[in-house]
Amino acid sequence: MHLDNPQQLIDWHDKIIAKQKKIKKKILVCCGPGCLANGAQDIIDKFKTVLKEKKISGFTVEALKETGCHGFCEQGPLVVMEPKGLYYTKVKVKDVEDIIEQSIKNDKIIDRLLYNDPQTDKKIERYQDIKFYSHQKKVVLNNLGNINQCNIEDYIANDGYQALSKVITSMSPQKVIDTITKSGLRGRGGAGFPTGRKWATCRKVESDTHYVICNGDEGDPGAFMDRALMEGDPFSVLEGMTIAAFAVGAKQGYIYVREEYPLAVVNLQKAIEIANEKGLLGDNILGTDFSFNIKISRGAGAFVCGESSALMKSVAGEVGEPRAKYVRSVVKGLYDRPTVLNNVETFANVPIIIRKGASWYQKIGTPKNSGTKAFSLVGKVRNTGLIEVAMGTTLREIIYDIGGGIIDDRPFKAVQTGGPSGGCLPASKLDLPVDFDSLNEAGSMMGSGGMIVMDDLTCMVDVAKYFLGFLVNESCGKCVPCREGLYQLHALTVKVSEGKAEEADLEKMEKLSEMVIIGSLCGLGKSGPNPLLSTIKYFRDEYMAHIRDKRCPAGVCRALITYKITDACTGCMACIAPCPTNAITGKKNEMHVIDQELCTKCGACFAVCRYDAILVS
Amino acid sequence: MKHNLDKLSAIFNRYPQNRESLIAVLQDIQKEYHYLPEEALQATAKTLDVPLSKVFSVATFYNAFSHYPRGEKIIRICVGTTCHIRGAHLVQEQLENRLNIKAGSTTKDLKYTLETVNCVGACSQAPVVIVNNKYYGHVKVSDAKKLLRSK
Ligand SMILES: Cc1cc2nc3c(=O)[nH]c(=O)nc-3n(C[C@H](O)[C@H](O)[C@H](O)COP(=O)(O)O)c2cc1C
Numbered sequence: 001m002h003l004d005n006p007q008q009l010i011d012w013h014d015k016i017i018a019k020q021k022k023i024k025k026k027i028l029v030c031c032g033p034g035c036l037a038n039g040a041q042d043i044i045d046k047f048k049t050v051l052k053e054k055k056i057s058g059f060t061v062e063a064l065k066e067t068g069c070h071g072f073c074e075q076g077p078l079v080v081m082e083p084k085g086l087y088y089t090k091v092k093v094k095d096v097e098d099i100i101e102q103s104i105k106n107d108k109i110i111d112r113l114l115y116n117d118p119q120t121d122k123k124i125e126r127y128q129d130i131k132f133y134s135h136q137k138k139v140v141l142n143n144l145g146n147i148n149q150c151n152i153e154d155y156i157a158n159d160g161y162q163a164l165s166k167v168i169t170s171m172s173p174q175k176v177i178d179t180i181t182k183s184g185l186r187g188r189g190g191a192g193f194p195t196g197r198k199w200a201t202c203r204k205v206e207s208d209t210h211y212v213i214c215n216g217d218e219g220d221p222g223a224f225m226d227r228a229l230m231e232g233d234p235f236s237v238l239e240g241m242t243i244a245a246f247a248v249g250a251k252q253g254y255i256y257v258r259e260e261y262p263l264a265v266v267n268l269q270k271a272i273e274i275a276n277e278k279g280l281l282g283d284n285i286l287g288t289d290f291s292f293n294i295k296i297s298r299g300a301g302a303f304v305c306g307e308s309s310a311l312m313k314s315v316a317g318e319v320g321e322p323r324a325k326y327v328r329s330v331v332k333g334l335y336d337r338p339t340v341l342n343n344v345e346t347f348a349n350v351p352i353i354i355r356k357g358a359s360w361y362q363k364i365g366t367p368k369n370s371g372t373k374a375f376s377l378v379g380k381v382r383n384t385g386l387i388e389v390a391m392g393t394t395l396r397e398i399i400y401d402i403g404g405g406i407i408d409d410r411p412f413k414a415v416q417t418g419g420p421s422g423g424c425l426p427a428s429k430l431d432l433p434v435d436f437d438s439l440n441e442a443g444s445m446m447g448s449g450g451m452i453v454m455d456d457l458t459c460m461v462d463v464a465k466y467f468l469g470f471l472v473n474e475s476c477g478k479c480v481p482c483r484e485g486l487y488q489l490h491a492l493t494v495k496v497s498e499g500k501a502e503e504a505d506l507e508k509m510e511k512l513s514e515m516v517i518i519g520s521l522c523g524l525g526k527s528g529p530n531p532l533l534s535t536i537k538y539f540r541d542e543y544m545a546h547i548r549d550k551r552c553p554a555g556v557c558r559a560l561i562t563y564k565i566t567d568a569c570t571g572c573m574a575c576i577a578p579c580p581t582n583a584i585t586g587k588k589n590e591m592h593v594i595d596q597e598l599c600t601k602c603g604a605c606f607a608v609c610r611y612d613a614i615l616v617s
Numbered sequence: 618m619k620h621n622l623d624k625l626s627a628i629f630n631r632y633p634q635n636r637e638s639l640i641a642v643l644q645d646i647q648k649e650y651h652y653l654p655e656e657a658l659q660a661t662a663k664t665l666d667v668p669l670s671k672v673f674s675v676a677t678f679y680n681a682f683s684h685y686p687r688g689e690k691i692i693r694i695c696v697g698t699t700c701h702i703r704g705a706h707l708v709q710e711q712l713e714n715r716l717n718i719k720a721g722s723t724t725k726d727l728k729y730t731l732e733t734v735n736c737v738g739a740c741s742q743a744p745v746v747i748v749n750n751k752y753y754g755h756v757k758v759s760d761a762k763k764l765l766r767s768k
């Protein structure tokens with residue numbers, strides 16, 4: 001059915017609601033990035049076969065939903081049963097028949113699949129009662145985990161496309177821009193530029209064509225919010241882009257998706273086709289004279305292509321090198337035309353703001369940082385997953401209340417935000433409210449939303465070395481300060497990690513960082529030294545331990561550590577075969593020894609030892 | 618190496634034949650042949666009417682493109698931040714030792730290719746290794762052998 005006017009959308013919405021009301025019970029299987037990696041697809045397939053074999057009255061395959069990321073990846077694969085919110089964790093294929101037999105047919109709860117709260121050691125039945133969920137505020141991620149990934153009926157049943165309809169029927173482009181400006185929405189791609197202001201500038205530029213581009217490059221390693229949104233709620237991104245196109249007067253849009261996300265491409269493509277078919281995208285949207293088309297452009301594995309001018313070159317099929325920004329891309333962007341570029345999450349916020357109003361949105365978060373922010377909470381934290389909190393929530397609430405603290409109750413050391421452009425914040429900053437400005441002030445950055453928690457076994461010199469190595473690889477090489485400066489900074493961190501640096505090298509690094517920041521052409525170089533500077537600022541002692549004492553306190557930097565076997569060794573021989581250099585000798589039931597000459601410190605023995613008998617020092 | 622280039626025309630036909638399609642075409646060629654054969658680059662330049670030098674510069678700029686034939690089994694180790702702090706480099710070293718090649722290369726018998734990738738968005742399962750599109754999470758140093766044998 002093609003929708004030829006806004007009224008038909010309303011009618012369709014009512015029809016879908018009436019139809020869905022009849023579905024009393026629903027099984028939601030999480031197909032987010034984490035659960036998929038854990039075998040969610042096999043679980044879906046099994047559910048389908050079993051449901052086909054066994055006819056269950058009042059329950060059809062339609063009530064089985066393949067949803068986007070439900071959030072609690074650590075506990076995946078997840079299966080949720082509505083309406084109660086009954087929540088099963090770590091589900092395996094062999095549990096599927098049980099779930100159908102007991103929980104669907106007979107409304108019984110399967111105890112062994114429930115989540116066990118580690119603090120109280122009690123089982124929890126409903127996900128809403130789990131601390132990981134109860135401390136969050138879901139706005140932009142609300143559909144994920146609730147609706148079928150590429151199902152437009154589910155999207156519409158959850159008020160999808162009402163915003164677009166409202167914009168087309170009752171708002172002028174200027175009014176749309178005013179609403180977004182008033183909501184205080186700032187770009188979720190990292191820098192936090194006010195979205196309304198960007199749109200307003202673009203609209204004012206006279207041109208034969210305007211473009212709208214969605215940045216789905218998600219280059220920060222350790223971040224997967226945008227992946228989860230593009231895969232799990234693609235229509236919200238399309239609707240947001242379409243509204244932006246209406247506001248700035250664009251007819252053509254692009255979504256730039258990173259190549260590591262093949263499923264995002266598939267789901268977005270499907271969603272685009274469906275939206276076109278329904279008249280919610282393409283020519284004469286909802287029967288009006290407003291037309292907008294979206295094409296997908298796949299990235300090819302270059303971090304720098306997340307940067308606006310490089311991304312636009314890449315969309316045009318060229319080498320993704322940034323250019324100087326004395327003329328901004330909202331004025332002269334793709335094919336030298338005025339172009340609005342926003343992040344995936346930014347666009348996904350737009351329909352919600354239009355639907356619920358700017359003042360509603362503005363009340364969430366803090367005055368200068370309204371709304372919520374999605375994060376991927378990962379690293380050495382107990383509850384890893386995809387979360388969303390109101391801006392201004394403290395790091396402590398995120399890491400301890402939602403994240404459940406550090407794995408094995410080890411001490412918290414640092415949290416890394418903002419990817420290679422961000423920094424590491426220490427325990428003294430745990431009460432920092434998380435928003436664009438506070439993070440910048442503390443020497444880090446919001447970035448696109450990766451939040452990587454580190455414990456005392458993570459070496460800050462190693463982290464700085466890691467990010468600089470990453471950036472050396474990813475620098476496009478066009479400007480010297482970035483290409484050579486980051487290279488030298490990386491070499492200096494290598495020197496520190498090998499215990500060969502002197503105190504003067506620290507100063508050298510700080511000075512050189514300053515030059516890289518001032519001299520680089522684009523954001524990659526300009527923010528590249530941040531991980532280094534923030535670790536020197538907050539963890540100077542650790543640098544000094546490497547430099548002065550030739551010691552790596554976290555036991556990570558290879559040149560400075562040794563592996564030793566302690567008398568906890570039972571002589572089980574498990575470590576002997578994995579050692580690639582045959583450095584370990586020993587007989588059954590006798591303590592083993594490592595030949596330090598042969599040991600390459602690869603950690604293979606440490607990883608297999610079940611008796612904590614291998615000591616790193 | 619000679620290739621059956623018949624499949625190229627099907628790839629070209631998927632896209633408008635202009636500059637904007639260059640990266641998408643190269644991606645599809647890579648998907649088909651697992652790397653970019655030289656003849657295919659020449660055909661691309663001709664069909665899309667882009668100078669061969671430009672095709673080469675794009676093909677060499679982006680990490681996703683390979684210029685050498687790759688192995689039957691492509692093992693990609695995630696070395697994103699989360700995987701790194703959870704020990705991805707140790708896993709990488711084990712695989713490199715066992716295959717006797719460095720990441721970014723292919724064994725002589727064309728059986729294995731070892732590559733690294735910066736985050737595949739499954740960070741909650743870190744460290745992650747992908748073998749021919751199948752994800753393995755929470756990989757341990759001692760899993761190297763299992764990964765090599767996996768399908
Ligand atoms: C090196 C570099 C990499 C970037 N990578 C991304 C990215 O992966 N995703 C993203 O949304 N923005 C990224 N950005 C920011 C974009 O340039 C741009 O500011 C953003 O997409 C604008 O959208 P927003 O206003 O909605 O945040 C990157 C910037 C730089 C300098």
Ligand code: FES
Binds near residue numbers: 222696700743
């Ligand atoms: S860092 Fe490895 S999957 Fe994200």
